[in-house]
Amino acid sequence: MYGKSYINQHNVCHRSPPGRPSVVPRAPRGWHHDAVTTHAPQLSVQVVAHRGASEDAPEHTLAAYRKAIExxxxxxxxxxxxxxxxxLVCVHDRRVNRTSNGRGAVSALELADLAALDFGSWKTGEPYRGRVEEPDWEHRPEDREETSVLTLERLLELVADSGRRIEMAIETKHPTRWAGQVEEKLLGVLGRFGLAAPATAAESPVRIMSFSARSLHRVHAAAPTLPTVYLVQWLSPRLRDGRLPAGVGIAGPSVRIVRNHPGYVERLKRAGHQVHVWTVNEPEDVDLCLELGVDAIITNRPRAVLDQLGR
Structure with missing residues (x-):
């Protein structure tokens, strides 16, 4: 078994038998459950860091999430x-080609294979809006944990150690060769952190998001008090009246939908649903979301959005 220093250095742990916990988490004692959440009435919109502060630091890395917390x-x-x-690792694409120096599908690679890759250096020369981006972080190859592959357990530990209430919006990616095993593993990890069975949805610091209604159905069937978010990229006729899949209480429309169909937000609200909009980076889109009364803004630029909100 590897020691704690190896876990901290490489953001991985010993290989456990299938179905066994991969780390011994420090939570739930570090989690803050006593604040008002997005699932209860609130005065201001929630600002959600999309893949961390991903405009400034490489997405889905400790560097990006530390920056978002700061x-x-x-x-x-x-x-x-x-x-x-x-x-469970925090990676958006099916393959690692775009965000690392490796190749291949995440589902075909083992954690040790992913831990050997660099998930940070691609960001330093990324073309951004017609210019070479000057990221608000410094890539240090010697500090491997900051830009190594990030496990969900490690991210939950970071949040638990933050010292304040920070909620989590966890998206399952489908289709995948592992199908329902994703939700099973996810609920297992959340359970080890004391987060899988909140007394009510309003008290939960975690919500599960997906474009897959089937994925959300599996989550709701196994953990009925865990809030779920149905992500919407295209506004199909069956969704126009504000209905969502059974058991889902939060809609996650794209900012493009909100721009083109602002009345959709009102219909969702009238149906009793919350509205969490992605990915909102432009000031005019932030203003639109505020005007429409959305509940959460998901953005690559959390500090800029907070500044715009006067927070």
Whole structure:
């Protein structure tokens, strides 16, 4: 078994037998459950860091999430995928080609394979709006944990150790060869952190998001008090009246939908649903979301949005 220093250095742990916990989490004692959440009436919109502060630092890395916490984000968003050896890692794409120096599908790679890759250096020369981006972080190859592959357990530990209330919006990615095993593993990890069975949705610091209604159905069937968010990229006729899949209480429309169909937000609200909009980076889109009364703004630029809100 590897020691704690190896876990801290490489953001991985010993390989456990299938179905066994991969780390011994420090939560739930570090989690803050006593604040008002987005699932109860509130006076201001929640600012959610999309893949961390991903405009400033490489998405889905400790560097990005540390920056988001420092920036004052109310919540952190992450995507989760299941590795070949059964670990949940925070990676958006099906393949690692875009955001690392490796190649291949996450589902076909083991955690040790992913831990050997660099998920940070691509950001230093990324073309951004017609210029070479000057990221608000410094890539230090010797500090591997900051830009190594990030496990969901490690991210939850970071939040638990933050010292304040930070919510989590966790997105399951489908389709995948692992199908329902993703939700099973996810609920197992949340359970070890004391987060899988909140007394009510209003008290939960975690919500599960997906474009897959089937994924959300699996979550709701196993953990009925865990809030779920149905992500919407295209406004199909069956969704126009504000209905959502059974058991889902939060809609997650794209900012493009909100721009083109602002009345959709009102219909969702009238149906009793909350509205969490992604990905909102432009000041005029932030203003639109505020005007429409959305409940959460998911953004790559949490500090800029907070500044615009006067927070």
């Amino acid at each position: 920036d004052g984000a109310d919540a952190l968003e992450c995507d989760v995928r299941l590795t070949a050896d059964g670990h």
